[in-house]
Amino acid sequence: MLNGHEWQQLHAAFLSNSQTLMCRADECLSHLELISDDRDAMECLLSTLQHLAREAHTHGIATVCGFARQLHDLLDSATAARQLPPKALPALKRCFVLMSWQLELIDPRSGSLTLDESEERDLLNAFACQCGLGARKENRGITPSWQVNPEQCDVPLT
Template identity: 55%
Template structure:
């Protein structure tokens, strides 16, 4: 964890880089909404999510890093299976909106994001299910650790 002075120095750079990357992610997603199987747009989005995770790791914003990494993981498998249907793209947009919102809420003094990850987990699970790559196996409600074991759903 960075101390207040270290974080303050990184905050402007992290926020600026992350906002730029979120704009790029939004452009990639807009392109996917027009052409859902565009490999270049998918690769761009995968790379952008990886960069966001890396920038967040470097700035010690673990919640953002983990969310970006988990979203990338699901997107990778969904795109490999050719399962980015319109409903999945809507869910992906919701995930990116939450990610953007979380970046904005990172405390500029401490670098902390004082939120639980419940909404992240719900959106990730929803995205995975919309992609048809599986559903989370659970016999009782417990916090979901990603990546999780997925049950493959065959069409």
């Protein structure tokens, strides 16, 4: 088992790279706020989330890995129409704010991050609803699925 100093030395690159990836995601999101159908910006967001999920998995940060993967899957479904609804962008921004906050809370000595995932779930549901994908179904520990039924959205759309 690594002590805190060893974890920080081995994973310092993750802490730095994750911040770089979040800055890239923010830039892509800002671009989408200006040009909502920019396919390059959408692809950049998808690849950034995929990269962040891989990095978090490699470094044992399960919370960030799971959140990034779920957000990637939702964004991928939402962008199938080549354009995110403008009302979905603030919900996506809130997801990125939470993810950045999570990255800040990773203990640099141990790499641990224990959080209640209810805020993630609420933000993902809000984003799904804004994209017209409906609310997330719980599948007893299985990767979440998304239903296409906006009437079942129980998250405020503001």
